[in-house]
Amino acid sequence: ETGVTQTPRHLVMGMTNKKSLKCEQHLGHNAMYWYKQSAKKPLELMFVYNFKEQTENNSVPSRFSPECPNSSHLFLHLHTLQPEDSALYLCASSQSPGLAKEQYFGPGTRLTVT
Amino acid sequence: AQTVTQSQPEMSVQEAETVTLSCTYDTSESNYYLFWYKQPPSRQMILVIRQEAYKQQNATENRFSVNFQKAAKSFSLKISDSQLGDTAMYFCAFMKLGNNAGNMLTFGGGTRLMVKP
Numbered sequence: 001e002t003g004v005t006q007t008p009r010h011l012v013m014g015m016t017n018k019k020s021l022k023c024e025q026h027l028g029h030n031a032m033y034w035y036k037q038s039a040k041k042p043l044e045l046m047f048v049y050n051f052k053e054q055t056e057n058n059s060v061p062s063r064f065s066p067e068c069p070n071s072s073h074l075f076l077h078l079h080t081l082q083p084e085d086s087a088l089y090l091c092a093s094s095q096s097p098g099l100a101k102e103q104y105f106g107p108g109t110r111l112t113v114t
Numbered sequence: 115a116q117t118v119t120q121s122q123p124e125m126s127v128q129e130a131e132t133v134t135l136s137c138t139y140d141t142s143e144s145n146y147y148l149f150w151y152k153q154p155p156s157r158q159m160i161l162v163i164r165q166e167a168y169k170q171q172n173a174t175e176n177r178f179s180v181n182f183q184k185a186a187k188s189f190s191l192k193i194s195d196s197q198l199g200d201t202a203m204y205f206c207a208f209m210k211l212g213n214n215a216g217n218m219l220t221f222g223g224g225t226r227l228m229v230k231p
Binding site: 001002031033040041042043045048056088090092094101102103104105106107108 | 118149151156157158159160161164205217218219220221222223224
């Protein structure tokens with residue numbers, strides 16, 4: 001257990017569905033991240049939130065919509081996804097930027113788009 | 115932009131033996147951090163070891179140690195006395211220090227390590 005939880009752990013959705021992934025950290029961190037982990041590709045950073053403000057959007061398609069209501073919670077809203085979006089989605093958190101502390105990862109949500 | 119390369123997609127080692135995983139990176143930054151993360155089959159990524167670029171001394175964490183060669187931009191991980199629980203995917207990662215933005219990690223493609231009994 002790293003102090004970062006993600007729900008659901010597995011999700012199957014059709015291309016016309018709307019679903020949300022949830023991440024919660026219990027570490028008192030101020031920065032939160034979404035990563036995509038596809039087979040045979042390095043982990044790709046998607047979004048960065050720092051003190052609830054989005055500070056990085058790594059050219060992610062608009063069918064992925066992040067939300068960070070507070071420093072402990074992070075959501076990823078999904079709509080009209082494509083089969084190539086099937087992947088493991090990892091959430092991470094870290095202390096305030098500039099302290100160069102490591103990121104703590106959640107267990108991930110395995111997403112399958114049919 | 116930074117790139118991280120792990121040239122060994124898969125490796126195996128006998129239990130109790132020593133294994134070294136390779137990582138090279140490319141950057142124009144002078145101040146940065148390097149990490150090795152482990153992702154066991156259960157999928158939760160955990161930190162193995164961290165190295166600050168300004169430190170010449172190689173980091174060590176119990177059975178895990180690194181060989182950090184800054185000029186060569188090389189950052190290998192040595193696992194001594196390998197255990198079955200070391201079986202996992204290992205990722206090398208580079209962190210450029212952020213300012214007010216989050217500290218962003220650039221990951222290598224990973225090395226799948228299998229420890230055999």
